[in-house]
Amino acid sequence: MSELIQIIYISRATFEAGPRENGVEPHVARILLKSRKNNPRQGLVGVLFYGDGNFFQCIEGERSAVEALFSRISDDPRHKDVRVLSVRDIEVRTFNEWSMKYVPAAREVMSRVKAFGFDTFDPYLFNEDHVKEMLTLLQRISDPTLGRLNSTSPPPGEAHDFMGLTYLALAIATLALAVSCINLAMTMEWL
Numbered sequence: 140m141s142e143l144i145q146i147i148y149i150s151r152a153t154f155e156a157g158p159r160e161n162g163v164e165p166h167v168a169r170i171l172l173k174s175r176k177n178n179p180r181q182g183l184v185g186v187l188f189y190g191d192g193n194f195f196q197c198i199e200g201e202r203s204a205v206e207a208l209f210s211r212i213s214d215d216p217r218h219k220d221v222r223v224l225s226v227r228d229i230e231v232r233t234f235n236e237w238s239m240k241y242v243p244a245a246r247e248v249m250s251r252v253k254a255f256g257f258d259t260f261d262p263y264l265f266n267e268d269h270v271k272e273m274l275t276l277l278q279r280i281s282d283p284t285l286g287r288l289n290s291t292s293p294p295p296g297e298a299h300d301f302m303g304l305t306y307l308a309l310a311i312a313t314l315a316l317a318v319s320c321i322n323l324a325m326t327m328e329w330l
């Protein structure tokens with residue numbers, strides 16, 4: 140039987156942050172591209188936050204797939220001091236629409252971090268409540284890389300849904316026109 144889990148971990152980047160390209164640090168952009176290519180194949184979703192040289196990532200999916208990815212991530216030399224903050228069973232994927240959502244060190248996050256009592260984003264100082272709040276915040280904030288860093292977000296279904304609605308609207312308009320014509324014909328006693 141399938142078993143869904145969610146893992147949240149933090150780590151410190153080992154690279155020097157380069158100038159942002161389109162608002163995203165280049166190393167982070169490469170990680171996102173790779174994640175968005177790999178994760179959908181494994182049914183994995185989640186969010187990646189990068190701020191002040193630290194990562195905060197949440198990954199959700201089948202236990203075996205999450206564990207396999209986390210093992211790969213742990214061996215990645217682009218970060219160190221990987222520390223798991225939480226692992227739990229979940230009923231549904233909460234980042235269902237994101238193969239890997241990206242949230243930059245947005246003002247909203249940083250002001251929350253300041254409210255926690257910290258000057259910089261240092262998740263190693265977070266307690267359990269901070270972690271929960273951070274996750275809720277990351278679920279709410281929009282992803283500025285949407286539609287730019289890959290082809291899998293927004294989810295592929297979205298374009299089809301839009302086309303589906305367009306066809307439905309056209310069909311309704313055609314039907315309404317046909318009904319009006321019949322009404323007119325009956326009024327004029329053509330039928």
Ligand SMILES: Cc1cc2nc3c(=O)[nH]c(=O)nc-3n(C[C@H](O)[C@H](O)[C@H](O)COP(=O)(O)O)c2cc1C
Pocket residue numbers: 150170173174175177178187194196198208211212213215217218239
């Ligand atoms: C902070 C961080 C987060 C990452 N997140 C993911 C991820 O969600 N999915 C993924 O496939 N790789 C992720 N990676 C990259 C993996 O460590 C690894 O390089 C990659 O999965 C290898 O994929 P490949 O075997 O297709 O080359 C992440 C790396 C870092 C440093």
